[in-house]
Amino acid sequence: MxxxxxxxxxxxxxxxxxxxxxxxxxxxxxxxxxxxxxxxxxxxxxxxxxxxxxxxxxxxxxxxxxxxxxxxxxxxxxxxxxxxxxxDTLGAMERLGVAARARSNARIVVVTGSVGKTTVKEMLRAMLSACGATHASAHSYNNHWGVPLTLARMAVSARYGVLEIGMNHAGEIAPLTRMARPHAALVTTIAPVHIEYLGSIEAIADAKAEIFLGVEPGGAAALNRDAPQFERLAKAAVAHGARVLEFGRGADCDARLIEVEAIDGGSRVTARVLGRELSFVLGAPGVHMVENALGALLAAEALGANLDACASALERFSPQQGRGARFSITTPDGPAIIIDESYNANPASMRAALKLLAAAKPGPKGRRIAVIGDMLELGPKAKAMHAELAADLSASRVDLLFGAGPLTRALYDAAPASMRAAWAERSNELTDEVARALRGGDIAMVKGSNGSRMGPLVAALRDRFAHGAGG
Ligand SMILES: Nc1ncnc2c1ncn2[C@@H]1O[C@H](COP(=O)(O)OP(=O)(O)OP(=O)(O)O)[C@@H](O)[C@H]1O
Ligand SMILES: [Mg+2]
Structure with a gap:
């Protein structure tokens, strides 16, 4: 030991x-x-x-x-x-976290954003582990106890540290980033999540921008050029003395997507990162995953890691349970695929997941099935924000919609009649309907906020059909 x-x-x-x-x-x-x-x-x-x-x-x-x-x-x-x-025991844990940071020679990156924090944290863990001993947050330990706990667990031998930082309210990120004193801060994207506490998308951006308060002198801020509120974040980063690195599709981005080709279980990506052309395979499907990877590459480079080693590590990255992980089930007339997105949902990640479903290719008689639960904490416009997704369902060529929860009812009612398969108040009342509908060749994507309990629905489907990995 x-x-x-x-x-x-x-x-x-x-x-x-x-x-x-x-x-x-x-x-x-x-x-x-x-x-x-x-x-x-x-x-x-x-x-x-x-x-x-x-x-x-x-x-x-x-x-x-x-x-x-x-x-x-x-x-x-x-x-x-x-x-x-x-x-005060929490205060003591904070002091231990501060002591861990003080004795450390590790290069530290912090990750925040409305969605994709854990995803990017795990990408960075995979990349940086290929370059040296890497310490990273467990799970989504990103709050007032998660961040000090993660720091307190960091060994003095760590060369890299990756910390997820989240928030529900303004003012929460500032003390956490000051504890972490990162060399690079990455903001994945800004979306109307927790808007009921914050009021506006600008206020959300400002709360995320607190992340720059802790950045060490000469440190970097990796920002998504194509995400809402980019300008506001960039201004805040510069105001706090951070060097802004941009990722996105624009020709002048520091990490620029040149080409992406969907392959089985992921993407083949060509990108230009700080003047170098990189080609790599990313072991998770979806353009949103490519965006995450470009941001992570910039942040890793800012820490001094080797870009080639980082890029090739992305092939070994795969999405976590509930965040796009896939498994196959065996229905009476052949295998079907479940895309498990049940861990979390908001309009941004729901749209990304529907694009994933659009890109997936059902078997000869298979259909695209969306099994959707409520997106929570969206504030007074929540119903409308659900209903607006009807257009995305059509654009993603969804054949069947199953809905659970009162907010999703608004989406169910807005969806074309031919798409509506079943709706229930609670997710557990929907399991039988979904299970009965599944046929060989189908691809079903299950997503909702954690509190809308779509995870147990996925588990129930998994139990009901014999399953295998991948797909
Ligand atoms: N850049 C992105 N844009 C849209 N959706 C994304 C993006 N990155 C990840 N997602 C999706 O968002 C969901 C949540 O991902 P993840 O767990 O990484 O987010 P998080 O920010 O850590 O969430 P939490 O606040 O619960 O810790 C997943 O379904 C994932 O596929
Ligand atoms: Mg998380």
Missing amino acids: TALWSQAELTAAFGAAPTAPLGAPVSGVSIDSRTLEAGDLFIAIKGAAHDGHDHVARAFESGAAAAVVSRERAGRLAAFGPLFAVD
């Missing part, structure tokens, strides 16, 4: 010595006793639903090396193992 933190480093970061000496140096950091691994430091965080302090005993049973707890709770918990008693 390699040491992540010594007792002396932890004592310095927390400003408190442990109640008993640690048996061994700490090898990881955890805030969840269920996934904690032996040797981890357990930080007891009080969340909305759970209080980590109630799980300290279990953390030690699972082999925690030590725990960080609030001073009031320390007295009773000291019997279980060595404790660092602090005023």
